[in-house]
Amino acid sequence: MARDRSPAELVGAAPEDPFEISFDGRTLTALPGQSVAAALWSAGILAWRTTRHGGRARGAFCGIGQCYDCLATINDRPNRRACLVPARPGDTITTQEGHGHAGLAV
């Protein structure tokens, strides 16, 4: 029953047309107004970062921009909070490894 319905159905939302984003090369659909984290969750993806020490998997935790657990690399910029960044058509999200700045190491 109710538990089979999506949040959009529960509130009777009539969102505009979905669009495509990609996650680690995989194509996903997102709805206008959805955060990147919400779009990833909708696709069943729960983890999109590994920790700096130990490489453990991380995704959204607080969902409201406070915990910084949900950091992701979005359009080549690391450390973006996926729970706050609205998904936009064509966004490329990649799993962030550690601090996401490995290329800068000297």
Added chain:
Amino acid sequence: MVGAACAYYAARSGLHVTVIDRGPVAGGTTGAGEGNLLVSDKEPGPELDLALLSTRLWRTLSGALPPRIEYEAKGGLVVASGEAGMAALRDFAERQERAGVKTEEVTGDRLHDLEPHLAQGLAGGFHYPQDAQVQPALAAAHLLRAAGEQASGRARLRLRLGEKVTGVLKGANGEVRGVRTVSGDLHAPYVVNAAGTWGAEVARLADVHLPVLPRRGFVLVTEPLPRVVRRKVYAADYVADVASGSAALQTSAVVEGTPAGPVLIGASRERVGFDRTLSVEVLRRLAAQATRLFPMLADVRAIRTYAGFRPYLPDHLPAIGPDPRVPGLLHACGHEGAGIGLAPATGLIVAGILTGEELPLDIDPFRPDRFGGAR
């Protein structure tokens, strides 16, 4: 940090020590600054002598304390943008060499071997292999722990935190008999004033004048990065800022990486009392100077900032030693922007005075009564 070092060396000498702090360990300026252990920024003179001794002591301590204090003998690099700056650095380094500092001139074309991300077009710099770094809060805590451990058996070290000193007890001849705290009286033949920026207040409790003032500094913290800056790197103007007696704002960025990942960009200097208000102007200047040294930092995010109050004395030298005005009272405060670096030498000297040992250097320049005034 300074109090912890005094406790460490005093306990090692076999003395019974009680450390009293109104707050937690490293709750003062020690927890609000950086942990550069520098000789590179110091003019030849008493402070440099103290720094050179401390450099050796820190190296020994790094072996005795756990790796968690993040001691790194990483070296410093001071750079100049033009030939005039380079000439000034060369002159400075030559004088430091005579005082026992190791320096190496680095030509402009070799700077990038040392620091690959440094800006292009700099004239050159000087490398100071003796410069090092610790994490100050951890260093202070572990030094206190080590002080307690080496004092084991006869329980020579006690730590009383969250207890404010409200008075200095004196005997009939004006000599120190201990301190009064919010929890009662504690009797002791010697009291060491290691209250940092609040050293003037504690001195006042003993009816002596010691004009320690706060000199504010902001530090800008970046997001965690891999090692992008290998040493501590700063521009030649920094030395002039450190030595300045002006109350006005001075900024000259010192850039350093940390084992935890963030790059620290410090620090500003201004005398504005104990005002904690965030200054966007200061942060903007620090950020601009840091990105001038390391252009890649422009694409890195600053995630936070913090401020602390350096314990400043008008002649930029700390007050270390017995106060002739009050027998039994010693001071170990006023180390301004170098208290982490200078702490071990200060502690060793204080312990030496308390036990009547020969001191490693002349402490006359640090005389606590040099500013005159009874109060």
